[in-house]
Amino acid sequence: MNTRVSITNPYNGPLEGDNAFAQITHNVSRIMEAPRPPLAWYIAFAFALGLLGVFGLSLGIVVWEGIGAWGHVHPVAWGFPIVNFVFWVGIGHAGTLISAILFLLRQNWRTAINRFAEAMTIFAVVCAAVFPGVHIGRPWLPYWMFPIPNQMGMWPQFRSPLEWDVFAVGTYATVSVLFWYMGMIPDFATFRDRSTSTVRRFVYGLVAMGWRGSSRQWHRYERAYLLLASLATPLVLSVHSVVSFDFATSQLPGWHTTIFPPYFVAGAIFGGFAMVVVLAVPAREFFGLKKIITLKHLELMAKVILATGMIVGYAYAMEMFVAWYSGSIYEQFAFLNRAFGNYAWSYWTMIFCNVLAPQVFWFKKLRTNVWVILIVGIIVNVGMWFERFVIICTSLTRDFLPANWGAFIPSAVDYATLAGSFGLFFTLFLLFCRYLPMVAMAEVKAFIPESHVHDH
């Protein structure tokens, strides 16, 4: 069957099958079925694994030596780890948004990208989940934040926004995994049925949970999908709202802001979509998915990025206005310091990346150019990381009492941890690309013209 597969890229051959349904199945399944992935996959995987090693090493240093290995200092008690946490949680928004909200809104174009957007969500949440655990002073005790009945009579303190985080992120991760997995069941069955090796048939058979494609199964499946989508929808809004409470409910000038929940959610969707395009552009290139993830999809995502980017820009402006309007000298100073103080460079990097760069998407020519989309996507991701840095670190460097003011200088371990978290993300993502159905075949098929031949 795969005789025409080339050595360099097995996915560039013409599509097989005599109709669109078969072509889609083939197009997606051959990624898993090819004896070996393209060279680029190997290179990417080796690189990702290397970074993952850096991640392990840097966390090892931190656990061994204490978090003094990072650059945290007296006034800046939260540094890169929390920045990374918020960054990754933010990335994890696009997946569920695409799967759940766009599903409920009948945005059918989502089917081409929802699967790997969901995968991206899961992996981003995995990356995020690492940080709260290791950033604490005694990283062997994070389970004390869970309400586990114990002989010591300890119980979490539920007034703490960090405690809310535990539940918000935990719920979000659970529902996202369920949603993702359930969506994959029909496709796993397809993989199982096409498998030529026993091992593969067994493994995919196991995860397909006995899917036979009967109309009863489809009926149940569609209902469950709808229900899960409805459940997941509020979570998209809640998880980052709750993460923003960490800051919004505190007293620190620069954190203590009511605008944070919507601003964080918009920022998360913005950053999440940017990450989706950053992953989608090379994926469709390397895995021959251009016919499924079309330029139309990319353009729609660029529009979402433009819209959410402007919401974020509005939030930046509003923060400044409210600081001035508040009449509080500490608020005013926090924002002046943000824009013109020692860390002004990070603020203006953020403004450039998040407010200015996406403006190119006003032009159709630019938002349909994959290179432009890719580059803007990367810039937006950089900008969103800086947004969290600006909020978290620069606010902490200078708060109320000037005698306390300090500086935050990240250590080498900080950079290694940041880079390493990308290693974890890409390792998981590359494994997903290779072994799991990257595109929701069943859902895509439901929306191709052939499915609707009997329509009017």
Added chain:
Amino acid sequence: MNSQPKKPKYWRSLAELEGDPEFSEYVAREFREPLEQTPLSDAGRRRFMQLMGASFALAGCHYREEKILPHTSRPDGQIPGVQTSYVTVMDVAGVATPLVATSYDGRPIKVRGHREDQASLGGTGPFHEASILGLYDPDRSQKVMQGQTPSTWEAFDGALLAAYTAAQKAGGEGFAVLSGAHSSPTLARLRNELKTELPQAAWYVYEPSHAPGKERGAELAFGKRVRELVSPEKADVIVALDSDLISAQSPSGLAYARKVSERRDPDSDSMSRIYAFESLLSELGSLADHRVAVQPSKIAAILAFLEGTIGSELGRATIPAPSADVLGAELHKVLSVVVRELLEKKGKSLVTLGSRYGAELHASAHRLNVLLGNVGSTVRYVEPSETLSGGVDDLAALVADIDAGKVKTLLILGANPVYSAPADIPFAPALGKVEQSFHLGLYRDETGEKCSWHAPEAHFLEVWGDARVQDGTVRIAQPLIEPLLGGRAAIEVLARLLGAPNPSSQALVRATSHLPTDKLWRAAVHSGRYGAAANEVAVEIQAASAFELPSAGELEVIFETDPAVFDGRFANNGWLQELPHPLSKQTWGNAALVGPATAEKLGLGDGHLCEVTIEGRSVSLPSIISPGQAEGTIALTLGYGRTVAGVVGGFLNPAEPVEVSGVDVYKVRPSKAPFLASGSVKKTGGRQELAITQDLWAIDAIGKSGQKQREDQLVRETTLADYKAHPDGIQHKVHHPPLLSLWQPPVSYEGHKWGMAVDLNKCTGCAACIVACQSENNIAVVGRSEVTKGRELTWIRVERYYKGDAKKASVRQQPVMCQQCENAPCEQVCPVGATMHTEEGLNDMVYNRCIGTRYCSNNCPYKVRRFNYRNYNLETIGTTPYTGTDDRRAKLKAMAFNPEVTVRGRGVMEKCTFCVQRIQNAKIVAKNQRRPLKDGEISTACEDACPSGAIVFGDLNDKNSRVAAAQKVPRAYELLQELNNRPRVNYLARISNPHPELSEADEHKSEHH
């Protein structure tokens, strides 16, 4: 990243201390096995019992038994686990400070001031508080050394006695003793006995901080030797000329600090007025109502003007006043007001001059006090008592005698002149020429290393001793523990020479006291004092002669002893190395302090390296800009750059060198002008990272404007006149909406309600509270590199703000500790409930429960929570609290821990607890005695230490408590009140009392709208 997590560089072991089985065994077994099995390798169990028994018996008058172990019947009053306190005294360079040392099961853990003692009134300085750490310093000398080989006390005694006997035959010729300054009457007695035995022997005293100006000035002014005692509490006007009157390093300075601050209460009707003319910011200058920065060379002109003008006004002209041109218009204007006010307040004023000035100027200051009628009221003169004192002259004489071949045997008692000799006195080469040199010291230091013999000296908490305070009475130093490392007191070594076969320090001290009965002796030990005060002496001005008015030098160099490590003797003390300098906030080193304009002229900035040259010798050190310092001056701090101090202060051992902390400026100190020299400075390029705890980063323009905008609200102040006119003006420094809360306070605080008041009118920024807190609460030393990052752990910090423009700045000091908010932001955000509110309103930290999210610190607007980023106590407590450590150095250090306070490990947030262990202890005592707690019964460590009484702690529910009264005055305000955290600490605004003619119209006025 630290590549050696187990042994951070800062605590690295000394090679020479390794492989000492005796000590190892001693310390290793101390806690491991029952006491009965504890052997001393050469003494045996029985001997150990005797020693311990004797130490208990000697240590206090509570335990009368001579042999008390094992306790088949427990001695009366001794309860295991209950602290006992003993009165003692610490002498630093001849300045005696009465102390109370607290012992926990026979182990001293804390010293504090002796409140009932008039010589200190309870205050302490940083190095008194830190003496506990010095006691348990494993770098202290532990064995007798002959050259580079270990030896024994017997051999040392034999060699010394042989030299002594040989000298005796020649009438003492060739025998010389060099000691530091000491006020001990026993030491003085033994010196006299030695002189009787060896008439030709010489005794030299070298003390680097010795400043004889005041005493010699009195001699010059009055024609006789007298000692000046002052009563600043009686002075309505104080004119402080570069004064160190209230410094912890000055005789009675701590008592004077308390007395000066008594008159700084704007809520009474008797607030004093202080004028300070000074080059550096001093403690007294920081309290001053008018502070004028002047070069040291100007002080002569100021004195001459004051004396000349006042003398002629009173018709008793002594010297002519210089013309106004010499002073300059501005200074002349201020001084004219000062003259007028001094004349108005005759007999109720005080002129005080800094000890670094010479006899002529001091004579003028003494005469001024006489002219103003202050003698008898604010100033008294008494007969001086005999003490050991001496400075560069003595050392120069010694070196000359050695060079002349007059010294064959030199016995050095405690002094370290190889390190601390002025640059132009070649003591080290001279020491090499002495046939036999014997060194008795706490450390085998620079001098000990070069002597032919070295023997360990005992710490003052290990042996009996005595010291004389300013008024002539004697204080007894009680030991709390047998010498841990086998040291002996200097008086014991001397007495042995003089023929006592086995002298005990107790017998020697008692012999000096001449107290006839045991009962009297015990009473003296109990109160810590005996003897009558020195007789008052009437003085009269002798013929005065005008003195030379020096012209301003290009650059006047001021040598100062360090507020923390003093002259270098405390350089191996981690608490003191890490203590921020009151002005520069520098730790772990020294710097050249320069005024802003001078720095600009020289191109210097914070951390810029510069080269200071004096008389052809130069030294390179970083500079720090010090606003408010007189331009044209540069201040160098003695006491750093020790090369044989230990693993803390620095140790240039070729095998395992330890970073030397700071720069040794003795290398440029001229013997002719040891305190005020002239020299030149040039920038050499290059920078050094400074371990400073405030303004860690250069403050940019935005930061400066932000700082300026809020300082009025944070450190509130006004003038006395304004305060009297608008008492609530202080409250109006901040305008905020009504402070409402959605919730009812969860706790009603029906029992106790702990609170604190910090009087900014009294705080001088001396930093004693920081060390006291560190000692009481087992706060870890983090080391230079961690301070450089900003990770120091001190629970109380003294925030320093400069007021006014950079060139005429005055300083404001604000101690900030946990504010124990009733509506605490930290409590709400801890996910694991590690910081909780008690029914008495404390924010308790549950270290065991803390997982280290650090959210509490982020949400604390005062940022008083400190996080243990690395395992700073790793070496002392072991990898886990359960395993402990077998390292004998660590075990010795661990003895300094207060057993009432948890030693925190890595990854845990810590903060001020209002000394909750003291609160609990006092409550237990009161409950057992079935009585309510009395106000003042509980004091926090910072309150205890504060010489000026700026900190008051107590129960706010007790309407008669001092703290309740303090919080009721109109100038009491809460820091960041507008956040509605309801802090339990109130600050009392700084109210200055400027002269109406000099008060600047725009300054300090309350905005009242």
